[in-house]
Amino acid sequence: MMGAAKDRVEIVEVGPRDGFQSVAPFIPTARKIAIIEALYAAGIRRMEATSFVSPKALPQLADAAEVLAAAQALPGLEAQVLVPTARHAERALEAGARHLAFVLSVSERHNRGNVRRAPAESAEEYARIVAMLPEGTGLRLNLATAFDCPHLGRIDEAETLALLDGMADMAPRAEVALCDTTGRVNPAHVQGLFTTAMERFPQVARWAFHAHDTYGLGAANTLAAWNAGVRVFDASVAGLGGCPFAPGATGNVATEDLVYMFDGMGVATGIDLSSLAAVAREVAELPEAQTGGRVRVALAARACIADIAA
Amino acid sequence: MMGAAKDRVEIVEVGPRDGFQSVAPFIPTARKIAIIEALYAAGIRRMEATSFVSPKALPQLADAAEVLAAAQALPGLEAQVLVPTARHAERALEAGARHLAFVLSVSERHNRGNVRRAPAESAEEYARIVAMLPEGTGLRLNLATAFDCPHLGRIDEAETLALLDGMADMAPRAEVALCDTTGRVNPAHVQGLFTTAMERFPQVARWAFHAHDTYGLGAANTLAAWNAGVRVFDASVAGLGGCPFAPGATGNVATEDLVYMFDGMGVATGIDLSSLAAVAREVAELPEAQTGGRVRVALAARACIADIAA
Numbered sequence: 001m002m003g004a005a006k007d008r009v010e011i012v013e014v015g016p017r018d019g020f021q022s023v024a025p026f027i028p029t030a031r032k033i034a035i036i037e038a039l040y041a042a043g044i045r046r047m048e049a050t051s052f053v054s055p056k057a058l059p060q061l062a063d064a065a066e067v068l069a070a071a072q073a074l075p076g077l078e079a080q081v082l083v084p085t086a087r088h089a090e091r092a093l094e095a096g097a098r099h100l101a102f103v104l105s106v107s108e109r110h111n112r113g114n115v116r117r118a119p120a121e122s123a124e125e126y127a128r129i130v131a132m133l134p135e136g137t138g139l140r141l142n143l144a145t146a147f148d149c150p151h152l153g154r155i156d157e158a159e160t161l162a163l164l165d166g167m168a169d170m171a172p173r174a175e176v177a178l179c180d181t182t183g184r185v186n187p188a189h190v191q192g193l194f195t196t197a198m199e200r201f202p203q204v205a206r207w208a209f210h211a212h213d214t215y216g217l218g219a220a221n222t223l224a225a226w227n228a229g230v231r232v233f234d235a236s237v238a239g240l241g242g243c244p245f246a247p248g249a250t251g252n253v254a255t256e257d258l259v260y261m262f263d264g265m266g267v268a269t270g271i272d273l274s275s276l277a278a279v280a281r282e283v284a285e286l287p288e289a290q291t292g293g294r295v296r297v298a299l300a301a302r303a304c305i306a307d308i309a310a
Numbered sequence: 311m312m313g314a315a316k317d318r319v320e321i322v323e324v325g326p327r328d329g330f331q332s333v334a335p336f337i338p339t340a341r342k343i344a345i346i347e348a349l350y351a352a353g354i355r356r357m358e359a360t361s362f363v364s365p366k367a368l369p370q371l372a373d374a375a376e377v378l379a380a381a382q383a384l385p386g387l388e389a390q391v392l393v394p395t396a397r398h399a400e401r402a403l404e405a406g407a408r409h410l411a412f413v414l415s416v417s418e419r420h421n422r423g424n425v426r427r428a429p430a431e432s433a434e435e436y437a438r439i440v441a442m443l444p445e446g447t448g449l450r451l452n453l454a455t456a457f458d459c460p461h462l463g464r465i466d467e468a469e470t471l472a473l474l475d476g477m478a479d480m481a482p483r484a485e486v487a488l489c490d491t492t493g494r495v496n497p498a499h500v501q502g503l504f505t506t507a508m509e510r511f512p513q514v515a516r517w518a519f520h521a522h523d524t525y526g527l528g529a530a531n532t533l534a535a536w537n538a539g540v541r542v543f544d545a546s547v548a549g550l551g552g553c554p555f556a557p558g559a560t561g562n563v564a565t566e567d568l569v570y571m572f573d574g575m576g577v578a579t580g581i582d583l584s585s586l587a588a589v590a591r592e593v594a595e596l597p598e599a600q601t602g603g604r605v606r607v608a609l610a611a612r613a614c615i616a617d618i619a620a
Contacts, residue, residue, distance in 0.1 A: 183608070184574070185574070186570075186571055186573075186574025186575045187533050187571065187575060188574070188575040188576065189574065189575075213604065214604060214608045215567070215570055215571075215604050215605050215608050216528075216529055216564065216567040216570070216571075216603055216604030216605055216608075217529055217567070217570070217571055217574075217604075218526075219526055219527055219529065219530040220529040220530040220532070220533045220571060222530070223497050223530045223533060223534065224533065227537070250604065250608075254526065257525070257526040257527070260496075260525055260526070260527070261496055261497065261525075261526075261527055261530060263496075264494075264495070264496025264498070264499065264527075265496045265497060265498040265499075266498065292604075293526055294523065294524060294525050294526030294560065294602075295525050295526055298493070298524045298525050298526075298560075
């Protein structure tokens with residue numbers, strides 16, 4: 001586990017998608033773009049910039065095309081967009097998307113709640129998307145509720161593996177992310193499922209982990225995935241996320257907390273922690289933002305102590 | 311890392327000491343005792359009940375003798391008390407203490423700030439305490455700033471090991487705790503130092519880890535210590551702690567967060583999570599309490615969703 005100097009991870013900043021979508025008041029498009037630019041300035045080079053979904057279902061992301069264009073204007077930024085169906089994938093490609101992240105849920109109940117389809121039907125959507133992708137388009141496959149479902153609780157490993165059995169060969173070059181949608185997974189489950197999946201699907205070139213911090217285990221679960229060999233991690237600046245109907249049910253693990261952890265371990269992220277923390281403090285000021293994470297606050301407290309001491 | 315059914319850990323609840331001492335307004339003794347009794351009812355069987363220190367330096371713990379007596383009246387509760395010098399150890403023993411936890415800092419600057427002694431002088435105090443202990447008295451050796459010092463930053467592994475070189479044989483039956491006083495340590499450092507120390511000091515029967523959550527890594531660092539083979543973990547109910555002069559600089563990792571993590575891993579703690587979370591919500595209501603942790607809030611939010619759905 002000791003991080004040698006050459007170790008590195010890729011942090012995927014999902015605040016502009018997973019974070020913004022959880023904020024009720026519309027965030028002006030210019031403000032979204034300013035935050036994306038500030039994240040980029042802090043060293044973020046991969047981002048889930050937005051999502052192409054029904055603007056009726058998710059009015060916050062109705063400006064997806066405009067936000068995507070702005071993100072893609074930043075040199076060297078890999079801007080992925082989340083799509084839940086082939087139709088929305090078409091819209092994203094028409095808008096110029098060069099990296100799609102397709103999401104489906106292992107849990108049938110959760111998948112039907114999101115897209116009114118069984119997981120197997122969503123897998124067919126994925127196949128259609130793979131078939132329509134222009135050469136060179138990046139692709140990620142997100143398995144939501146890969147560990148735990150808000151309605152059903154723990155998802156059996158066999159169920160997640162069975163879904164992957166049918167999908168892993170559709171696009172072997174795709175990155176596969178196992179997502180802890182509820183934040184209820186534990187480190188043993190994370191490490192165990194990744195270890196099994198990585199052995200069973202050697203054709204998958206890259207694996208990613210998507211942690212939520214609702215139960216305080218975002219960093220611990222990320223560490224468990226790291227120990228299993230995962231090197232791509234989703235996180236949201238300021239821990240932005242949560243659900244307006246569940247006070248305290250926080251969102252993704254905070255990007256600055258992961259950067260702090262990996263910095264300490266000597267694992268390169270390419271991100272400047274203090275710049276990122278400054279962006280996080282700004283993001284935390286968004287109206288009705290539900291935030292998480294500790295580093296943003298701890299660094300500010302330390303600055304304040306230094307002031308007193310000086 | 312997968313937890314078999316027989317795996318278990320011992321959680322040491324340090325809220326009544328590390329937590330209470332950080333709260334400025336005096337907590338009435340009866341309230342302290344009521345919290346200790348509620349923690350016991352939730353299944354806590356080991357607790358740092360108080361500390362014998364100068365009542366001038368720490369007026370919050372001036373009722374140490376009374377609190378200790380109440381804790382020791384609970385059948386099967388192992389109530390340890392923290393002491394920083396031989397003189398205070400004498401006071402604790404006179405008050406009937408049956409388990410002492412001696413603390414010194416690896417960092418000379420930090421140790422001088424706490425007890426106006428060099429670490430080597432504190433090590434002599436420890437030797438005097440070992441010599442005066444009645445047969446059967448429990449003993450723990452806490453190495454504060456074992457990883458990181460608030461003044462000096464990272465503490466070299468060699469420095470911590472050198473201090474233990476001189477102390478490990480003084481009382482081989484003592485439990486040795488490496489403490490992350492600042493919350494700034496990272497999982498690689500935790501796992502690395504424990505692994506080295508456990509190999510170098512085979513005469514130490516039990517090791518413990520004391521995590522703070524100031525930078526969001528309390529659970530991740532606990533997991534790293536677990537992976538190194540540590541089975542005794544300090545934690546504070548509601549994450550009570552922090553420093554009145556550092557807003558946001560939270561305290562120990564929350565007990566309920568660790569119980570949640572170990573429960574999920576199938577590792578027995580003997581503690582009932584939902585009873586503990588109820589105590590945590592009460593503790594969070596203490597005037598000027600600085601709290602941390604996620605589980606207390608997340609479980610309450612889930613209860614609230616269930617209400618809406620019903």
